[in-house]
């Protein structure tokens with residue numbers, strides 16, 4: 205089992221025991237704090253007590269694809285190329301969905317681990333993550349499937365037949381708590397049946413989009429996840445948990461979504477020629493109505509960037525406006541896949557394109573979303589104590605995409 209491998213300039217030397225990394229989608233640290241303080245996550249509490257719990261910095265845009273891509277490559281978007289769900293292709297002027305591995309500019313550490321002889325399993329809640337990040341694993345003898353389409357898993361394409369009977373339950377509904385819990389159950393089943401010894405389990409943030417940490421549904425959800433976490437802790441695996449991003453309510457005091465329609469504002473002020481891309485846009489519109497705390501602004505006349513940036517910075521709720529060069533440098537983004545300006549909003553504010561572009565009717569209970577600075581810091585919990593070198597690393601500026609490094613190299 206203990207095979208040393210390298211991926212994207214980083215060396216991983218996992219110990220001779222299973223490695224399980226979970227990405228609890230949308231899990232701001234307050235979800236763990238509230239659930240633990242109310243006694244609903246005893247296994248997570250034990251994991252933190254016996255091992256390590258702290259905060260790590262995710263990637264901004266604090267979106268799912270961006271952060272999952274960074275976690276499985278171990279490097280930021282400047283290197284892996286994944287800057288959002290959508291980007292504007294500078295050559296064609298068309299909005300392109302980054303829905304296949306061809307948009308990624310480097311391989312994953314999962315395929316490197318499989319090449320080194322580990323039995324890799326990558327299980328996601330969302331099918332889109334499987335298709336974007338799961339390439340090359342099945343060819344190397346590993347297993348890749350999503351709970352969303354677990355019933356379609358076949359040995360030739362997913363590395364596994366009869367997944368539902370191995371897990372012991374049929375496919376869950378994607379818009380549910382179960383879609384996430386099922387991923388953990390699947391991982392625990394594969395581990396118990398020795399079908400995998402190097403696992404990445406990535407959940408969905410449907411529940412976090414709908415419920416605040418202290419709501420009953422949220423507490424139930426965390427208790428159900430915790431039961432599965434207990435199954436892993438009962439084995440000899442090293443387990444690490446982190447998140448892709450946090451989650452915040454984005455509503456006005458009257459409960460309506462607190463949206464700034466950036467393209468509408470810019471068109472009113474400067475006329476045509478300012479195009480807004482919402483890189484959070486994805487097929488799971490029930491989650492967020494394509495409204496997040498970061499948008500890209502593309503200008504027909506890039507020379508106007510300074511003037512437009514100053515105007516946007518005057519708007520209440522806009523917290524940062526970065527030029528393309530600054531965003532590429534400070535957010536570690538690929539310069540050719542972001543706007544002339546990258547605009548970020550405050551904790552309770554989201555940025556949109558125009559009122560017509562977003563369907564707010566899908567948001568029944570108000571809006572909770574992510575994408576900006578206020579969802580950037582996420583938890584890191586590790587089942588075993590850290591080596592002194594990694595304690596120091598954790599006290600510096602650890603990243604969520606260091607999670608495999610911590611799990612493979614960092615424990616005593």
Ligand SMILES: [Zn+2]
Pocket residue numbers: 229230267268269409448449
């Ligand atoms: Zn997410």
